[in-house]
Amino acid sequence: MAEHEAWFRQAVQTGLDAADAGDVISDEEVEADAAAWRAETRLKMNGR
Secondary structure, X not given: OHHHXXXXXXXXXXXXXXXXXXXXXXXXXXXXXXXXXHHHHHHHHOOO
């Protein structure tokens, strides 16, 4: 459990450091990626 917590804390810190450095993506890019993922998932669920 302690090993996972250390990994998690490091992952969170990496994300915070990236955000502080301006290494982020726009809301529009996130939504575009999510929309593409949803469309692909719908196709897979419909057997195509």
